Amino acid sequence: MSLSKLSRAFSLIVLALAAHVSFAQDRVITGKVSDASGAPLSGVSVVAKGSTLGTQTDAAGQFRLSVPASVNTLVLSSVGFETREVAIQGNSLTVSLAAASSSMEDVVVVAYGTRRKTDLTGSVVAVGAKDFQKGNINSAEQLLVGKVAGLSVTTGGGSAGGGSRLRIRGGASLNASNDPLLVIDGVPVDGNGISGSANLLNTINPNDIESMTILKDASATALYGSRASNGVIIVTTKKGGKGALRFNFNNVTSVGMIADYVDVLTADEIRGIINRDATATGNNTYKAMLGTANTDWQKEIYQAAIGVDNTISASGSLGNIPFRASVGYLNQNGILKTNNFSRISTAINLSPKLLNDNLAVNISVKASQTQNRFANEGAIGNAVTFDPTQPVLSGNRNWGGYYEWIAGGLPNDLSNRNPVGLLMLRDNRSTVNRMIGNAQFEYTLPFLRDLKLQANLGMDFADGSGNDNTDSVSATAFRDGGRKRYYEQQKINQLADVGLFYSKDIKKIKSKVDVLVAHSYQSFLTKVSNFPALSYRRIYDPANPAKKDTIIGSEPVFKTDRPEYRLESYIGRVNYTLMDKYLITATIRSDASSKLNPDDRIGYFPSVAVAWKAREDFFKNSKSINDFKFRFSWGVTGQQDGIGYYSYLPRYSLSSNTAMQQFGNAFVSYLRPEGYDPSIRWETTTTTNFGLDYGFFNNRISGTVDYYSRETKDLLANVAVASGANFVNEIVTNVGNINSEGVEVVLNLVPIRNKNVTWDLSLNYAYNKATITNLLRNPDPKFKGQEVTGIGGGTGNTIGIHAVGSFPNSFYMLKQIYDGNGNPIEGLFEDTNRDGIINNDDRQISQKPAADVLLGFSTNLTIKKFSVGFTGHGMVGNYLYNNVNSNNAVMRAVKNPVRFIGNATRNFLTTNFVNNWYLSDYYLENA
Structure with a gap:
């Protein structure tokens, strides 16, 4: 054998021995991974530290991995959980992963x-x-x-x-x-x-x-x-997370009751008032109208509102794809009879990571069908005012069998209506289908990990339709017949956002910077189908009791409309952090809206904010202070919801079917010009905010304090125009300013926090003051303000005003004069301008409906797995106008001049007013 052959043989032997030794040093590690509750986690990455050897857990949370003997540690990681390193001790491991620190507090x-x-x-x-x-x-x-x-x-x-x-x-x-x-x-x-x-x-x-x-x-x-x-x-x-499949079922069964009834007179009290009046006047007309019943009309129309709300959800992983899916069903009766709301809902979320985890995808779809039966809320007012001496049913089939006031054999045109009849003889139902879905993508560039490409494609689709039918036998339909009205509307809101996000830690200068640059496009399309109301009569034949509806007159014209507007935007944001204690945020957005004319449709909305984590400088070594941060911000935002889709363009609208022109025997629709403002633009609001975040004793005491000031310019307001100047009496245009300021304080407390018991308390306080500083383009010393807030009763009465120097919607009333016992004197008001005449010029700004202070309180006590909580809220400094009393606490409400008997609120026994005094500030009440 040659030397070369021996050398090759020796080499092969050495390699074989080395391989054998290496193989002998490998070992197989098995294990099971679960979450904190013990549920198995699938798809968990298990990697031998310092190598590329790895595997994933199966659906049961189990894994098997062969590793060299030199490897002593495994690294386990999963989305939504803290990464954990585990020392290899033996060949079998049981590992629990804690949820990642991504709570709302973080x-x-x-x-x-x-x-x-x-x-x-x-x-x-x-x-x-x-x-x-x-x-x-x-x-x-x-x-x-x-x-x-x-x-x-x-x-x-x-x-x-x-x-x-x-x-x-x-x-x-x-x-x-x-x-x-x-x-x-x-x-x-x-x-x-x-x-x-x-x-x-x-x-x-x-x-x-x-x-x-x-x-x-x-x-x-x-x-x-x-x-x-x-x-x-x-x-x-909610989104899914990796882990074993989990199911959750939630049920809430509820019973709601009306909080309080309007305090009205009883049937016996009404009989007493009418009898005394008949004795005093010698006129028995109204006495003859009295009934013998004792009907509490409010109890006849209200009910216990029973509701059932069920939701079942499933979450976990489909392979390596985290998901969550839910189905819900709600059925809720209203406290007003015939009122009902039901909802069937479903939601699906998928959040996979693809392309070696470089592409994060989040797909979310929420769909629902809601069905409403709207009660005739006119029954509420009529239950207060209808004569309690009369029965619910009349004893005959006229007007659906319900008792009504009759004049000349027909329902009295000007009387109130039987509230039960109003509920039962009107059927107003709707169905709304809605789907909100979006797909979000975030791709991290493999060659530049600090840069991410982002996209968000979304749609909000809604389709609403309904039928509003008033029975032709109803007392409200005796002149024009019953009413059948069908309505339908679709809305399609489409969104496309694309952007770049860059984030970088610059350790040399202890800084972190992230930058967002994005483009957004959103369109809003509305499809309106105007189905005109049809009037009909129900023919009743005793020989053939089947109901038959006959349309009165010819079927009116059907109309459709498709208004649409679009919004295109460019967005920029920079966040900069120095030494994890000095923070700066700067943003800019430009919006181009199709609602505005081309010269004014682009607006710019900048902001800047800074923050200083002062704890790092002053309380770094303090064990009791764990958060102390000052904040300051300034920025500009806008408002375009008060602008119509085409408010800057001359346009015409088709007349309604009740406003057609007659030419011979034909009725035709006509086009009516609409008012417009070619220079209309959005409101702009500039806000300055100072804030403090604090936390003591490991956040056992924490909260925030904020002060803000805000100025809104170019207010969108209804402004009167000269006759013939713009086709209409008033238009929506930009005029006026509002300033507001306020303070907000939040205090969170954790009096008890241990292994078995946690007790949380939270209190919040907010003060707000708003003042109108301008309402005119040109000064006018005679201009007191813009009267607003119409009320029920009388003709054209308004009780509010927008006035310079006052809170928006302040009450604008006559100042009531009282007798020595503190009771209001009917018709007697203060002559505030001393001209000897009581008229509209004597009205004064008095109180406001908005609160000075909002208060909130909540507490929750958890003992092991049992939890009980309470939430309360309130307002201070706001007033309301009691339109129920101003309408009904008078003699003419009981003894109506058009010859029917009504009811009065109990306040009538205090005032003894004969007539209505709608503008009296007596009716303002501390809310």
């Missing part, structure tokens, strides 16, 4: 991204699922009641599925909308709602919401530009 959803709470420079409040209002929640805004300083949530009407009025820092406008902008999973939605729905947010299942972030100051809201002057509420829905 990371906050803001405009176009997220930020650590400690790095916020603006006035931002995040409310997470654990802090939401609990109980019977039908609509998302109810989750926030009493939770946020400066946010008022006022329920409107109390109908099932009905909405609430949201105001952040009181609002910034006069005649335009004061509603905050709503952003749902990155999609700004149209705040005008959809036909057939009383509430924009009731189409979303509250059980699907993970958090709601309220952006208050201009630094936080400026990235939403021309729609953000009244603040922004960002709604983020």
